[in-house]
Amino acid sequence: MRLCRFLQGEAPAVGFYSEEQIVPLSAVAKAEGIDVPETDSLLPFLPGGEEADAGAKLAKAVAAGVGAEAALKTAEVTLLVPVPHPEKLLLLAGNYAKHIEEGGDKAEERANTFPYVFMKPPTTTLTNPGAPVTIPAVSPDHIDWECELAIVMGKRCKGVSEAEALNYVAGYTVVNDISDRQFRPNPGRVTRDRDKFFDWLHGKWHDTFCPMGPCVTSSDTITDPQQLKLQLRVNGNIEQDSSTTEMVFPVAAVVEFISSYVTLEPGDIISTGTPAGVGKAKNKFLKPGDVAEAEIEGIGILRNSFTAE
Numbered sequence: 001m002r003l004c005r006f007l008q009g010e011a012p013a014v015g016f017y018s019e020e021q022i023v024p025l026s027a028v029a030k031a032e033g034i035d036v037p038e039t040d041s042l043l044p045f046l047p048g049g050e051e052a053d054a055g056a057k058l059a060k061a062v063a064a065g066v067g068a069e070a071a072l073k074t075a076e077v078t079l080l081v082p083v084p085h086p087e088k089l090l091l092l093a094g095n096y097a098k099h100i101e102e103g104g105d106k107a108e109e110r111a112n113t114f115p116y117v118f119m120k121p122p123t124t125t126l127t128n129p130g131a132p133v134t135i136p137a138v139s140p141d142h143i144d145w146e147c148e149l150a151i152v153m154g155k156r157c158k159g160v161s162e163a164e165a166l167n168y169v170a171g172y173t174v175v176n177d178i179s180d181r182q183f184r185p186n187p188g189r190v191t192r193d194r195d196k197f198f199d200w201l202h203g204k205w206h207d208t209f210c211p212m213g214p215c216v217t218s219s220d221t222i223t224d225p226q227q228l229k230l231q232l233r234v235n236g237n238i239e240q241d242s243s244t245t246e247m248v249f250p251v252a253a254v255v256e257f258i259s260s261y262v263t264l265e266p267g268d269i270i271s272t273g274t275p276a277g278v279g280k281a282k283n284k285f286l287k288p289g290d291v292a293e294a295e296i297e298g299i300g301i302l303r304n305s306f307t308a309e
Helices: 024-032 052-065 097-102 195-202 251-259
Strands: 002-008 011-017 021-024 089-093 116-119 131-137 147-153 170-177 210-218 228-232 235-242 269-271 291-296 298-306
Touching: 002 021, 002 195, 011 052, 021 024, 024 052, 147 228, 147 251, 147 291, 170 269, 170 291, 170 298, 210 298, 251 269
Parallel strands: 089 269, 131 298
Antiparallel strands: 002 011, 002 210, 011 021, 089 116, 147 170, 147 269, 170 210, 228 235, 228 291, 291 298
16 A cells, blocks of 8 residues: 555645556545545554554555546646654664765674664655755755655554564655765864764755655555665666665664664654765765656655755
8 A cells, every 4th residue: 555645636635646646545435435534644544543444445445446536647746745744753874884885984784883863854854755855055066865765653662672663664655865965064163073973964954855755655565674676866867776675774673773762653754774876975966957766666756856045
């Protein structure tokens, strides 16, 4: 099951997603005589949600052709961020060995390290599929792409084991963790020990720097998140081409680690890091007019253009 949020008229709505068409969930529910709440949230219909059983029944109905008369062409629909107001927007740095190595660092075995987790402000970084990403005027020359598999949490958890962690996941989506590789506030500053780290961190926080979508694929559809192909293209040229098999810390281990010290809540987003092939390693960066397509097998293509501020 793939669910998306989209504009139906001027109001956000939930639909069953495919590359060709979107079938409004409300239309399928009406046809099947199933009462569902009026909401533009996907979470109730995904595993762990209050309406998960209804979501599964409606997905089967769509597969059988129910609601086809209400279907909208995907190319003509305005897609929205699938989870617009996560309480937490967490991301991993350095979770693919080859990406660590292309940056000039040494990749450690999982037993010798731990996931590096950082955050982005969701209200100002999350960007709809198809919407432009703004290249900031304050630092425009080293803007980079990062295709990532993102976890959508479905149930509240704290201290879960790796063996049980996937039971708390609602589904998966695509994130492009846009990064400013050379953000350097106050160039005339006095150098301090942690300048490099905070330059890197603040370079993640520019407005619009977290496109997400086009949909959420339910966790009962993607039963093994470690077998997914990832690819990122810029203007049609392949820049990243990898698989989630290459993660240092798999999805279940990431949930175990974060939940060991932070309570995870329904709708929290955890983006699991990017593979090799980023622009920094090639001295290639995004510029106004470029189009990036971040694609993950079983989910879809997250497409965004770039524009100058």
